[in-house]
Amino acid sequence: MPSPIRAGAWASPAGELEGHPVVGPDEDAFTLAVAALEALPTVAASPGVSVRTVGEFEPGVEDDLAAALGLPPSAVRPPVPRVSFGAALSEAAGQEAPSLLVAIDERAIGGAGSAPAGALALGFGGPDGARLRSHRTVPGDPSVMGMGGGSGSPSSSSGVVRLDHGPAVEPGGPPSVGLSGLRAALTGSVGPSVTLVDLAPEGLWIGELDLRPSASWSPASPAGAIFRWESPSAFAGRPARRPPTVSEGAYVPRATYRAERASRWRFAAERCPRCGARTFPKRGACSTCGNAEGLTDELLPRTGLAVEATTVVHRGAQPSEFDRQVEVSGEYEVLLARAAEGVRVTLQVADVPPGAISIGDRIDARLRRLIPMEGEWRYALKAVPSRDGAVPA
């Protein structure tokens, strides 16, 4: 059993992590980034918002991030190779419209290191966003300055946070971005304003970041969120980052899967103006009356869904494409939950031991990694115990 990680919005008034125990063999750069960004709903919902990434993302992640967040594809910028955290942060903070920065630290993925890993998101602009008061870059080679390397331990004395850098995830790749230093700032141990020092390839980047610029700031609309691995052992036995190109199992064509991302990742349904019924997943026509005109998109709730049926799929009863998951993590639970009047969803359970969820319980749906198919990872919403308790769906 992998160790739990804790994840949640960092910015509660007391400065603690609002912890939520999860196990993470089905988490990766993409799911962590989505979780971090979803913790900043106010900024993410701002008109004209743009999103930037730092870290080891797969090519094309911008399209998937946009789909997962319900943003137009152009809102998420393609990853910039070898971009430093400081440079990306300056760029994000310099936008006129609200913007989001999401950084991923994947050093522990694939068993490459012992440092914690996770994703962090910062929101800029609007009344609640963080503000970069000033920044400058001191030219020079960090390795010559004697400050490079992968100690993994941040210095956070006197409000100065050094962003630790680790070894490359892949041989010859860029150094990874360390987030534990910034996390120390965000969790409040060094106060709402922080000096960040980043050992960027172009030199020493120094920035003054104000994390709570507004008097109207509230925990409901935090400027930053962090998702961190509690222990790298959660990654033990993980498959390689790149999935096999040949998949053994039932086939959902890539184009079909991608066209359904809004339903798979955000519970997008269609509401029929003629009969009022909902159709999930979206199919372009009402499944009750057949009407195909004037259907409106509706996001089904993703929290507090009531469980109507459960089963634990034991070793050998899984579809063959789940063999690897069973090998690594053992048996798993699958349930049916009611998402809305007339709409049920089928979800695999994550984070808790199989059998932990029963009929009548409430669950939340979180985006997680599922299985490799046709040379890429497939993702889906999975069920975790509801944090909202008994909320009517």
Added chain:
Amino acid sequence: MTRRRAALIGAGHTKFGVLPDGPRALLRQAVDGAVASVDRGVERSAIGEAFLGTLGFAGWQLGNASAVLAEEARLPGVPVTRVENACASAGFALRSGVQAIESGARDVVLVVGLEKMNDAPSTRRRYWLGVSGDTEWERMAGLTFAGVYGLMASAYLTEHHADPDALAEVAVKNHENALANPNAHLRKRITREEAKASPLVADPLRLFDCCPVSDGAAALLLAGEEVAKRFTDTPVLIEGTGAGSDALALQDRASLTKLAATRRAADEAFRRSGTERRSVDLLEVHDCFTIAELLALEDLGFAPAGEAAALELSGATRIGGALPVNPDGGLKAKGHPIGATGASQAYEAFRQLRGEAGSRQVKGARRALTHNVGGSGASATVTLFAAV
């Protein structure tokens, strides 16, 4: 009722189990058996058309399998149509055969069900075992049919506060019945305690709640009612068939504990045959998992909602009980070669209604019902048979 009716004049059945024979040999054995069973004989040239029910498990001859049946049945030039409705393939092939005769298009029709499942490695078998479920959503959550029926069982037991011992009892009964069926895959008596102690597969379903993975084939010869007497003095009349469909995925169905496709199929079969449920002497129902037998009894109209469990525990469904269910051992113990099952059920009806079922004979059986389900309930067909 003035419509022409169809009758069974012969039926053949291979052994079910892990067999050395390949698909062609199984087809040949089943068809030869059916031809040999016709009391006064039948020339193959009399067969005007054939229907083949098969999934093509593990990828066997996914296209144009019909031609293989024409070859192995020695029916050169005869039109053959392959029917695929997952586990209900042969049930729907039978329905097509019945319709060909009822319509007057043909006088003699061959219907065959086939599946060869044990010649693929286990990974490939598990790949194929769920292919008739909803691939895009159910399977992507990690479910095969054991998991889907596990969900239905959990909902059923909770909704009706049903005694879970009823699941084990279905397994015990069907294993007991299979002891008297020389064609059955699992011929081993089990106890309720053994069933309840068997390993979990998809809880609450355990290993002994699941049908085995079987090879096998069954063949049926149908003739128009008025020509049937040329071939035998004791044809078995097909009084009516019914069929229905439902959403592919469980999440899209109105109920988790009722199969709408079965209900529609049963209602149609009874309506077309003009018979009533109380006149049925035995049922052959689709018990791919023990929970499916409970659901079938309710959906077919032989037990009120939630009461099938008590009916099973009362012993009424055993041979010699008031309503024998699956006297041949059912899918559970006789075995379930996916595409063969619907034809195998009709074979049992043929034997029972002619009094040829040996030590598993239901005494005085005059009317039988067969019930064949595709997937977890996306399709279903019901057929009513009567002794003449």
